[in-house]
Amino acid sequence: MAKKKIPIKEKVRKGNEEYAKENCRILAGKDILCINLMSSPGAGKTTLIEVTREFFGDDYRIAVIEGDLAGNIDEKRLMKSGIPVVQINTVSMCHLNAYMVNEVLEDLPLDDADFIFIENIGNLVCPAGVPLGEDVRVVILAITEGDDKPAKYPVIFHDADAVVINKIDFLRFMDVDVASIEEQIKAINPDASIFKVSAINGDGIGEWADWLAMKKKEKA
Amino acid sequence: MAKKKIPIKEKVRKGNEEYAKENCRILAGKDILCINLMSSPGAGKTTLIEVTREFFGDDYRIAVIEGDLAGNIDEKRLMKSGIPVVQINTVSMCHLNAYMVNEVLEDLPLDDADFIFIENIGNLVCPAGVPLGEDVRVVILAITEGDDKPAKYPVIFHDADAVVINKIDFLRFMDVDVASIEEQIKAINPDASIFKVSAINGDGIGEWADWLAMKKKEKA
Numbered sequence: 001m002a003k004k005k006i007p008i009k010e011k012v013r014k015g016n017e018e019y020a021k022e023n024c025r026i027l028a029g030k031d032i033l034c035i036n037l038m039s040s041p042g043a044g045k046t047t048l049i050e051v052t053r054e055f056f057g058d059d060y061r062i063a064v065i066e067g068d069l070a071g072n073i074d075e076k077r078l079m080k081s082g083i084p085v086v087q088i089n090t091v092s093m094c095h096l097n098a099y100m101v102n103e104v105l106e107d108l109p110l111d112d113a114d115f116i117f118i119e120n121i122g123n124l125v126c127p128a129g130v131p132l133g134e135d136v137r138v139v140i141l142a143i144t145e146g147d148d149k150p151a152k153y154p155v156i157f158h159d160a161d162a163v164v165i166n167k168i169d170f171l172r173f174m175d176v177d178v179a180s181i182e183e184q185i186k187a188i189n190p191d192a193s194i195f196k197v198s199a200i201n202g203d204g205i206g207e208w209a210d211w212l213a214m215k216k217k218e219k220a
Numbered sequence: 221m222a223k224k225k226i227p228i229k230e231k232v233r234k235g236n237e238e239y240a241k242e243n244c245r246i247l248a249g250k251d252i253l254c255i256n257l258m259s260s261p262g263a264g265k266t267t268l269i270e271v272t273r274e275f276f277g278d279d280y281r282i283a284v285i286e287g288d289l290a291g292n293i294d295e296k297r298l299m300k301s302g303i304p305v306v307q308i309n310t311v312s313m314c315h316l317n318a319y320m321v322n323e324v325l326e327d328l329p330l331d332d333a334d335f336i337f338i339e340n341i342g343n344l345v346c347p348a349g350v351p352l353g354e355d356v357r358v359v360i361l362a363i364t365e366g367d368d369k370p371a372k373y374p375v376i377f378h379d380a381d382a383v384v385i386n387k388i389d390f391l392r393f394m395d396v397d398v399a400s401i402e403e404q405i406k407a408i409n410p411d412a413s414i415f416k417v418s419a420i421n422g423d424g425i426g427e428w429a430d431w432l433a434m435k436k437k438e439k440a
Binding site for chain 1: 260261262263288289290291293311312313314341342343344345346348349362364365366368369371372373374375387390392393
């Protein structure tokens with residue numbers, strides 16, 4: 001799918017909330033679950049999308065809105081897997097907003113998708129307060145970032161529907177207190193579902209994918 | 221040192237640039253090199269400060285301004301090492317600004333410090349355009365974040381005086397193209413000094429510390 005540049009400096013005529021509602025309306029009649037995927041840079045957002053798609057196989061179809069400051073490295077990666085994807089480049093902006101998503105949403109095959117993943121800018125702070133019209137908010141946290149991140153960056157965890165603790169395959173090589181990470185998340189947000197996965201070797205992906213399928217059924 | 225809460229919602233009467241200049245003036249007569257340390261969450265800012273201090277031993281004295289959204293985990297870590305430190309909590313703000321730094325700067329022992337490290341909020345986007353009055357800007361990048369980050373987050377690398385590629389001890393366990401990371405940095409910012417280090421085992425810390433000492437002499 002062609003790269004689309006969003007004119008981010010164009011005056012946004014409506015507020016973010018209104019665009020988020022419009023995105024919700026566009027998706028409401030489509031039997032699609034829309035996931036706002038947030039994390040630090042390099043926590044594994046794209047790899048999680050790839051492995052989730054592999055796990056779903058022919059059961060569910062996914063499409064992706066790919067946010068980056070610059071370039072289309074991840075768009076090219078996902079296109080290789082045959083995933084429909086549109087790229088947004090924010091240049092220097094630190095999160096996606098609902099206007100940007102609105103500009104590209106209908107470029108995706110909305111009648112042939114079960115899940116839309118919006119891969120936000122890698123940033124554990126700014127995307128937190130900016131709804132995009134998503135159904136669920138998911139934060140990915142790689143254990144290679146250490147075991148103190150929920151306590152240090154509580155805001156983004158507070159409103160997450162799920163937290164995916166990724167790169168657990170690195171537990172062989174490093175001393176990280178995953179139980180403490182879980183405790184910190186629960187202290188901030190007792191309702192968040194927590195998954196421990198390795199997007200590289202597939203550990204835990206079944207539970208995560210089942211949760212997505214459940215959320216999709218709940219919405220329908 | 222006591223934790224100091226900055227009233228970030230207080231109306232900032234002057235612009236950031238003016239506070240940055242004021243911070244420069246405060247530090248100018250002190251024979252101190254001030255380093256704005258920026259990275260993604262969990263790239264190793266605090267550990268790099270600890271290992272740099274160990275390396276300097278009695279040769280140089282360091283002090284730290286510690287930025288976090290919440291808590292004082294890193295302040296407590298650094299205090300255990302006997303490092304003078306003041307903590308700033310930004311609550312939900314995604315970067316430090318020069319006003320916040322101005323509010324705490326003179327709480328540090330400015331007559332007994334050679335280096336002040338300002339540990340910015342973990343964020344590879346927003347701290348880029350916000351000068352704090354520092355002498356040098358340093359970006360840390362952990363190889364566990366993958367090998368495509370400079371290309372994806374070019375803005376923060378563009379104005380860096382140095383980039384520290386950290387966690388190179390993980391090269392034993394994962395396939396990361398460090399040469400590509402270096403090429404991406406050089407393409408964005410040919411003048412940046414690049415250091416490959418492990419803040420855990422001390423590899424490469426000598427070159428990094430020598431660079432800091434050189435920068436301090438250049439300023440004097």
